[in-house]
Amino acid sequence: MNGVIVGVRKDSQTYVNMKRKACAEVGIMSFDVDLPEDVPEADLITKVYQLNSDPDVHSILVQLPLPKHINEENALGAISIDKDVDGFHPLNIGKLAMKGREPLFLPCTPKKWHKDKGAKSSCSRSVRRSNIVGLPVSLLLLKADATVTTVHCHTKNPEAIIKEADIIIAAAGQACMIKGDWIKPGAAVIDERSQRPEQEIRIPIEASKVAGFITPVPDGVGPMIVAMLLRNTLDGAKWVIGQ
Amino acid sequence: MNGVIVGVRKDSQTYVNMKRKACAEVGIMSFDVDLPEDVPEADLITKVYQLNSDPDVHSILVQLPLPKHINEENALGAISIDKDVDGFHPLNIGKLAMKGREPLFLPCTPKKWHKDKGAKSSCSRSVRRSNIVGLPVSLLLLKADATVTTVHCHTKNPEAIIKEADIIIAAAGQACMIKGDWIKPGAAVIDERSQRPEQEIRIPIEASKVAGFITPVPDGVGPMIVAMLLRNTLDGAKWVIGQ
Structure with missing residues (x-):
C-alpha cells in the first residue's frame, strides 16, 4: 500500500514529516514529492496526473496551504477522486452533503x-x-x-x-x-x-x-487527523484491490 | 438551443407539460422522452448517455420523482455535468457547498x-x-x-x-x-x-x-422554478458555444 505526499511550501514540512513518520509506523510506504516553492502550477498538476495514472500509488495528498501563485482548486481538483485521501474533491464534498449518497473518502x-x-x-x-x-x-x-x-x-x-x-x-x-x-x-x-x-x-x-x-x-486534534489519513489510505487501497 | 425532458412516471406529466410549454414560449426546442413506468434502470441510463453524447442537446432533465425500482443516484449521476440543468449532480452540489468554487448550474x-x-x-x-x-x-x-x-x-x-x-x-x-x-x-x-x-x-x-x-x-414558487430552468438551459447552451 503506497501513499504519496506532495509538498511545496517549506513551512508545511512539519506536517509532511508527521504524516511520513505515521505511515512508516503502520507499514504504509510513503513517497514524498518535494517541489520548489516557485514551481509553476502546470508542473504541479502534471506531477499529480502522473501519480493518478500510477497503479502502485493508492493515495495522493497535496499538502496545504499552497504557495499563493498556485490555484488550490486546480491543484486539488487534479487529484483522481479514488486517490483523494484528503476528501477535498468537490465530488466527494457533494456526496458528503447529499442525503442517500456516500463519499469515497471523508475529510x-x-x-x-x-x-x-x-x-x-x-x-x-x-x-x-x-x-x-x-x-x-x-x-x-x-x-x-x-x-x-x-x-x-x-x-x-x-x-x-x-x-x-x-x-x-x-x-x-x-x-x-x-x-x-x-x-x-x-x-x-x-x-x-x-x-x-x-x-x-x-x-x-x-x-x-x-x-x-x-x-x-x-x-x-493533530494525531487523530493523521490517523484518519492512514485509515483513508487503507480504505483506498482496499477499494482498488476489491475492484 | 435544445433541451430534453425525460419523463418516467405518469403522475409527473403535469410538471413535464408545464416545462414543455415554457420552453416553447421562449424559443427553446424541447424534446420529451417518455419512457414506460416499468422501464429498466439500465435502459433509462443508456438513454441518458445517448443524450449526453448528442451535441445538439444542451440540457437534460430527468423528471423526479422516479419509480421506486430506479435508483435516483444512478439516474441523476448519469447526466453529463455540463447538461445537468437541474443542478443535482454531486459535483455541482460539492462546488455549491465549497468556498471559492462555483457550480456550473444552480438547482x-x-x-x-x-x-x-x-x-x-x-x-x-x-x-x-x-x-x-x-x-x-x-x-x-x-x-x-x-x-x-x-x-x-x-x-x-x-x-x-x-x-x-x-x-x-x-x-x-x-x-x-x-x-x-x-x-x-x-x-x-x-x-x-x-x-x-x-x-x-x-x-x-x-x-x-x-x-x-x-x-x-x-x-x-412553481413559475419561478420553471423560469430558472430555462435560464440554466440558456446558460448551458452559451457555455457550449463559448468553448
Whole structure:
C-alpha cells in the first residue's frame, strides 16, 4: 500500500514529516514529492496526473496551504477522486452533503469526530465554514441528524447561538473568538487549531472548567487527523484491490 | 438551443407539460422522452448517455420523482455535468457547498431566491434538508453570508429557532409543521410546497398577517422554478458555444 505526499511550501514540512513518520509506523510506504516553492502550477498538476495514472500509488495528498501563485482548486481538483485521501474533491464534498449518497473518502478532521459521537438530536454549532473543517463537519453532523448552525464573522449575536450548543466546533481564524462563559456546562468543545502549538488556540482556557469534553492543548486534534489519513489510505487501497 | 425532458412516471406529466410549454414560449426546442413506468434502470441510463453524447442537446432533465425500482443516484449521476440543468449532480452540489468554487448550474428552486435576496447577515432557517431544496438553499444562503440553521424532524424545540429567523424556507414533508405564531413580524416566508395546489401548504394562513413577504397560494414558487430552468438551459447552451 503506497501513499504519496506532495509538498511545496517549506513551512508545511512539519506536517509532511508527521504524516511520513505515521505511515512508516503502520507499514504504509510513503513517497514524498518535494517541489520548489516557485514551481509553476502546470508542473504541479502534471506531477499529480502522473501519480493518478500510477497503479502502485493508492493515495495522493497535496499538502496545504499552497504557495499563493498556485490555484488550490486546480491543484486539488487534479487529484483522481479514488486517490483523494484528503476528501477535498468537490465530488466527494457533494456526496458528503447529499442525503442517500456516500463519499469515497471523508475529510480527515471531521471523520474522527463523526466516528466518535452520536450526534443525533444534538444542537451543534460549528464556527466558521472553511472547506477543510467547518464545511465538511457541518455537513457530516447534519447527516447524523444534529441541528447545525454555522456561525461566522457576519453572524449577529454569536453569543446567543453558541450558548445553546451541545457541541461546539471552533475552526475560526481568530483566536479566542468564543468566550469562556459562552460554553454551556457539559458541552463538547473541539478546537481545531489546538493541533498547532505555534498558533493561538480559539477557546480560552477557562472553557475547560465548564465543558464536558474538550480537546487537549497541545496536540489536540493533530494525531487523530493523521490517523484518519492512514485509515483513508487503507480504505483506498482496499477499494482498488476489491475492484 | 435544445433541451430534453425525460419523463418516467405518469403522475409527473403535469410538471413535464408545464416545462414543455415554457420552453416553447421562449424559443427553446424541447424534446420529451417518455419512457414506460416499468422501464429498466439500465435502459433509462443508456438513454441518458445517448443524450449526453448528442451535441445538439444542451440540457437534460430527468423528471423526479422516479419509480421506486430506479435508483435516483444512478439516474441523476448519469447526466453529463455540463447538461445537468437541474443542478443535482454531486459535483455541482460539492462546488455549491465549497468556498471559492462555483457550480456550473444552480438547482432551480434555490436559484431564484438567491438572485432576489441579499441574504448577508440574515438569520435564516431552512426547514428540512432534501437534496432538491433544503440542502442547496442552505448552502447557497451560507455562501451569501447568512447564518443558517437547518431544522428537521430530529430538532428539539424548533419553535425557539424559527422564532429568531429573518428568512424561513419551509420545505418539510409535513403540512403546517410551522405554526403561525412562530413567524417573526416582517420575516420572509417561502413555502416550497405552495407550488403544488394538490398538496397542503406547510405554512398556516395566519402567517401571512405577520410575514413581511410570503409566497402566494396557489402557484407559489412553481413559475419561478420553471423560469430558472430555462435560464440554466440558456446558460448551458452559451457555455457550449463559448468553448
